[in-house]
Amino acid sequence: MSRYTLVAFHAHPDDEALLTGGLLARAARDGHRVVLVTATDGELGLAGRDDGTGDRLAGTRSAELEAAAWVLGCARVARLGHPDSGLRPDPDDRTCFAHLDVEPVARQLADLLRAEAADVLTIYDGNGGYGHPDHVQVHRVGLRAAELAGTPVVLEATVPDRLFAWALRALAVLRHPLGGSAPLGTTRVFAAPRTITHRVRVGAVAERKRAAMAAHGSQRRGGDGRRMLDRAATLPMPLFRLVFGREWYVEHGRPAPSRLDDVFATLRAGDPA
Ligand SMILES: [Zn+2]
Secondary structure (H helix, E strand, C coil): CCCCEEEEEECCCCHHHHHHHHHHHHHHHCCCEEEEEEEECCCCCCCCHHHCCHHHHHHHHHHHHHHHHHHHCCCEEEEEEECCCCCCCCCCCCCCHHHCCHHHHHHHHHHHHHHHCCCEEEEECCCCCCCCHHHHHHHHHHHHHHHHHCCCEEEEEECEHHHHHHHHHHHHHCCCCCCCCCCCCCCCCCECHHHCCEEEECHHHHHHHHHHHHCCHHHHHCCCCCCHHHHHHCCCHHHHHHHHCEEEEEECCCCCCCCECCCCHHHHHHCCC
């Protein structure tokens, strides 16, 4: 059976666990090479009082990223180290990741894709999921990098938008602070179900996904009240499997909607028998 190299490009430490943790753990378990790349060290993320800020928080989050990557079975972690933009960057700040020119950053990622002979690159959907500017930039940079490097398969990690809306409504009914609106109050989040090509079952590696989430301690402590990541990482396993046992992807060039489970299907179809 062919072994492929999958590169997962993410905005901040902890995104890899939440959005793609199951896929990464499953691919690694099946013997594929999994490489994790982060655009920023997440130094503007909400963290606990004792986690520090700026460089100190970046250091903490990088260590958490390494721990999560180890749990997921990643062979390599590469940190591009661009400045975290935060949810609402200053429009005049040209140095934060979200506002960088796409081309030079895409060339940086393309070099890595070529060096790894990457078969698959994961990025985010065009809305950047719930709209964080760094996530939108991951979409733009990743698309261009794959084009430059000739990476054959590009997968956008996403969630069916209706399911996301339903989950927000459920949280609102439960009077949970996350309910009612997306973090940026946008109505355009994630992807329409008719565009989704893959619904990947990750229940078999759910314990690894949960452990990877749990590794991001600083993101479980910050802000008001208990954070979503902390609630997720402490769900009992059967409930965790129910909520986090599937991941959704949009593969470029694949007919949709579809419910493929194998993200390497396109590559396998092209392999000599
Ligand atoms: Zn993020």
